[in-house]
Amino acid sequence: MLRLLASLYFFVFFSIIAINQSSEYIWKNWGNQAPSELGYAKQVAVNLRDVLNTVGIDNYPEKNNLNIIHINDVAWFPEQRAALNNDDVVISFDSNDNYQFFMLLNDKSTIVKLGPFAPKPNSILTKYTFKLVSFSILALLLILWLRPLWRDLEQLKIVTEQLATGKLDIETKPSRFSAISTLTQHIQRLALQTASLMQNQKQLVNAVSHELRTPLARLKFALAMLAPKDPQQVQAMNQDVVEMELLIDEMLSYARLEFSEREMTRKEVNFSELVQAQIAKTNTSSNKQISHHLEPNVFVDGNDHYLARVIQNLLQNAEKYGEQQIMIELKKDNNDKIILIVSDDGPGIPEEKRDCVFSPFTRLDSSRSKETGGFGLGLAIVTKILGWHNGKCWITDSHIKGASFHVSLPISERLKLN
The missing domain is CATH 1.10.287 (Helix Hairpins)
Structure with a gap:
C-alpha cells in the first residue's frame, strides 16, 4: 500500500511540474500575444522618435498631441537613465498593466511620452482551451499510470469469480508495471493454493464415499x-x-x-406449494399435531430442490425435538421478503446458544443429541443453502413454549415489479 501511494504521489507531482513548465513556455511563445504587441508598439515609437529628430519637434504637425517632459522631471532608475542615453525606448507599466513609452530626443533633455496604452485582451476561448488541453494531458497520463493497476484488479476479480463458482483451473496474467504487482502476485498465489485445497477436498470426498x-x-x-x-x-x-x-x-x-452452487439452476418457485408438499410428506410419518397457515402463491427465485431441503430439515428438526405439536406459518412482509416460521413445543434453545446451532456438528445438550437422531449438520446445511439464495435464518422463542425458526428470502423479481 505504501508503494502504491508513493508511486501515485510522485507520478502526479512530476506530471504537474512537467505540464506547468510546458504550458508556461507554450503560452509565452504562442498563446500570449503581449510580447509581439509590445514589440510592434516599440517599433512605432522608435520611428516617431526618428521623425522628431529629423524635422525637429517644433516643426512636427501633431506637436500639440505629444506629451513632452524634461528628463529631470522624472525620477529614473539608473538602468532606465542609461537606456535613454543609449537611444533606447523605455517601457513602464502602471498598476492596471497599462504600458507607456519614454524616448529621449537628440538634445538629451527632451522626453516624449507615449501612452498609457491598455494591452490587447487575450481571448477567453483561447485561455480556457489551453487549460482544458493541459488538464486533458494530465488525465491521459493518469490513465496510462492506472492501466496496469486496472488490469491487475480485473485479474483479481476474475480469480475470485472463478473460485466462487468452483472453477479450479485458474489462469493469471499479472502486469509487471502495476504499483500493486507484488500484492497481486501474493493474492493470485493464495488463490491457486485455495483452488488446490478445494480440488483435494473434492478428491477426498469422492475417496471417502467409496473407501x-x-x-x-x-x-x-x-x-x-x-x-x-x-x-x-x-x-x-x-x-x-x-x-x-x-x-x-x-x-x-x-x-x-x-x-453444488455452480451447478445450481434457478427459476421462479412457488414457495407456498413447496412448503405444502413438505408438510404433507412429514404428516405421513409424524405422530405430532401439525398446523399451518400459508399465504398462497408466494414466489421466490431459486432452486426448488435445495429450497425443499431447507424446509425438510426445519420440519425434521421440529419433529425430533417437539413434544406434541408443530406450527408452520408463511407470509410476506413489507420489505419484499417472504417469512417462513417453523415452531415446536420442545425444550427450546437458550438465547446465548442460538448462533452455535448453525455450525456443523453442533449439539447443545442431552435433549438435542444423537439419541434423537441427527449429527448437527441439518441446520448448517440450511444456512449454506439460504446463503446461496440471499436469505437468512434465526431463532426466537416459540409461543408454544419451544423454539421458532424464522427463514427470510427475497420474493420473486417479477412480483417486485408488480
Missing part, C-alpha cells in the same frame, strides 16, 4: 452371518453400523454442497 462404504458393507455382511450365534450383540453392532452409514451420508451431503 468407507466398502468395508461397512463387508461388516454388515459379516454381522448377518453372526446373527444366529449372539442376536443381541449383533443387533447392537448393526445399530452402530447404521449410525456410521448415516453419519457418512450426512458428511458427504454437506461436503458436496461446497461444489
Whole structure:
C-alpha cells in the first residue's frame, strides 16, 4: 500500500511540474500575444522618435498631441537613465498593466511620452482551451499510470469469480508495471493454493464415499452371518453400523454442497406449494399435531430442490425435538421478503446458544443429541443453502413454549415489479 501511494504521489507531482513548465513556455511563445504587441508598439515609437529628430519637434504637425517632459522631471532608475542615453525606448507599466513609452530626443533633455496604452485582451476561448488541453494531458497520463493497476484488479476479480463458482483451473496474467504487482502476485498465489485445497477436498470426498462404504458393507455382511450365534450383540453392532452409514451420508451431503452452487439452476418457485408438499410428506410419518397457515402463491427465485431441503430439515428438526405439536406459518412482509416460521413445543434453545446451532456438528445438550437422531449438520446445511439464495435464518422463542425458526428470502423479481 505504501508503494502504491508513493508511486501515485510522485507520478502526479512530476506530471504537474512537467505540464506547468510546458504550458508556461507554450503560452509565452504562442498563446500570449503581449510580447509581439509590445514589440510592434516599440517599433512605432522608435520611428516617431526618428521623425522628431529629423524635422525637429517644433516643426512636427501633431506637436500639440505629444506629451513632452524634461528628463529631470522624472525620477529614473539608473538602468532606465542609461537606456535613454543609449537611444533606447523605455517601457513602464502602471498598476492596471497599462504600458507607456519614454524616448529621449537628440538634445538629451527632451522626453516624449507615449501612452498609457491598455494591452490587447487575450481571448477567453483561447485561455480556457489551453487549460482544458493541459488538464486533458494530465488525465491521459493518469490513465496510462492506472492501466496496469486496472488490469491487475480485473485479474483479481476474475480469480475470485472463478473460485466462487468452483472453477479450479485458474489462469493469471499479472502486469509487471502495476504499483500493486507484488500484492497481486501474493493474492493470485493464495488463490491457486485455495483452488488446490478445494480440488483435494473434492478428491477426498469422492475417496471417502467409496473407501468407507466398502468395508461397512463387508461388516454388515459379516454381522448377518453372526446373527444366529449372539442376536443381541449383533443387533447392537448393526445399530452402530447404521449410525456410521448415516453419519457418512450426512458428511458427504454437506461436503458436496461446497461444489453444488455452480451447478445450481434457478427459476421462479412457488414457495407456498413447496412448503405444502413438505408438510404433507412429514404428516405421513409424524405422530405430532401439525398446523399451518400459508399465504398462497408466494414466489421466490431459486432452486426448488435445495429450497425443499431447507424446509425438510426445519420440519425434521421440529419433529425430533417437539413434544406434541408443530406450527408452520408463511407470509410476506413489507420489505419484499417472504417469512417462513417453523415452531415446536420442545425444550427450546437458550438465547446465548442460538448462533452455535448453525455450525456443523453442533449439539447443545442431552435433549438435542444423537439419541434423537441427527449429527448437527441439518441446520448448517440450511444456512449454506439460504446463503446461496440471499436469505437468512434465526431463532426466537416459540409461543408454544419451544423454539421458532424464522427463514427470510427475497420474493420473486417479477412480483417486485408488480
